[in-house]
Amino acid sequence: MSTADTPSSVRTLAAAAPVRLSSVEVRLIELTLVRPFETSFGRTDARIVPLVRMVADGVEGWGEIVADHEPLFSSETIGTARHVLADYFIPDLLTRTLSSVDDVAAALRRFKGHQMAKAGLELAFMDLAARSRGVSIREAIGGTRDRVPVGVSLGIEKDIPTLVDQVLAHVAQGYQRIKLKIKPGWDLDVVRVVREAYPTGLLSVDANTAYTLAHTEHLKQLDAFDLLMIEQPLAHDDMVDHAALQRAIRTAICLDESIVHARAAAHALALGSCRLINIKIGRVGGYTEALGIHDVCQAQGAPVWCGGMLECGIGRAHNLALASLPNFSLPGDISASKRYWARDVITQPFEVAPDGTVGVPTGPGIGVEIDHAFLDAITIERREFTA
Ligand code: SMG
Ligand code: MG
DSSP, rough: OOGGGGGGHHHHHHEEEEEEOSSSEEEEEEEEEEEEETTTTEEEEEEEEEEEEEEETTTEEEEEOOOSSSSTTTSSSSHHHHHHHHIHHHHHHSOOOEEEEEHHHHTTTSSSSSSHHHHHHHHHHHHHHHHHHTBBBBHHHOOOSSEOOOOOOEEEOHHHHHHHHHHHHHHHHTOEEEEOBTTTSSSSSHHHHHHHSSOSSSEEOOOOTTOOOOGGHHHHGGGOOOEEEEEEOOOOOOOTTHHHHHHHOOOEEEETTTSSSSHHHHHHHHHSOOOOOEEOOTTTHHHHHHHHHHHHHHHOOOOOEEOOOOOOOOHHHHHHHHTTTBBOOOOOSSOOHHHHBSOOOOOSSSOOTTTTTEEEOOBTOOOOOOOHHHHHEEEEEEEEEEO
């Protein structure tokens, strides 16, 4: 695909006709992980997932908010999302006529931060807009793939043999890339043993900000393991130290937490703070910025891949649509539903094929059917806002 043919020329983030929202619902559901997931900042056993449902002219749209109950991955929480949605964002959107996702982004731009809460609204509107036109989100945003390559992110375990068992079990399921969570004290020895058990496959590590530049000599030792990348080794709000570290190590740095919008992606690439970017639609405020980051990186020849936030089927369907874009050239953290949940909130759980790909939904909007009975059974709070 030539630059003149970039997908932006085929994107339509608009609804069939301008809409006035009749209602916006924010609901919290509770889901327990099949296996606890531990990172350098903490352990997750269960998630409370805020969902957004918008309705206009009899068409609905669903979005998911990836904030956690504590401000550990980012400064946002479920509590801050509930607050800004109820007190500022939703009342604002209910007064407007909205033609496209860009209008949602433009309306919310004056409010600083709160990307995850904003993303919940953009995602729901994107689903509604695509459904109103009878197309899938993939089609609406100019996605070019039917299936996307996927990897799995494996948490910190009680010991290395337990982790190696996890690695081999997921490789056997077809996953195309293994990502290990690391932190000081759970890094070089772990990567060495996993590399011996998995000598040639794509392997990466994610530190979730656990190191500082003082660890440069230590992190250099990761260069021996032919890693695809090291994700977010340093602080979430840093670009300069990452550039210094990238100059000192051979392994490619991928930024996650630091990239909160397309401008940050452009800055990171200009400074040499990373060579790759993980796009999480929730972390960056929704489709508008996610597409912008995709395009900034594509123009500069930097690959992107789709990150994950332990989403339920609704957020995962959005991730799959996004990951169908052409510059998502590395496997995403988009694992099968069963890797996270005994029962997902959609009627057809996502599955990873033996070739390590997941199909991009083709139905209208997010393209999956919500299991309403189950969703109602696990709902712990529901608030509806009307025009
Ligand atoms: O959805 O498979 C997933 C999780 C992928 O490792 C993952 N996410 O920093 O990339 C990351 C983490 C953030 C979530 S930690 C609860
Ligand atoms: Mg990460």
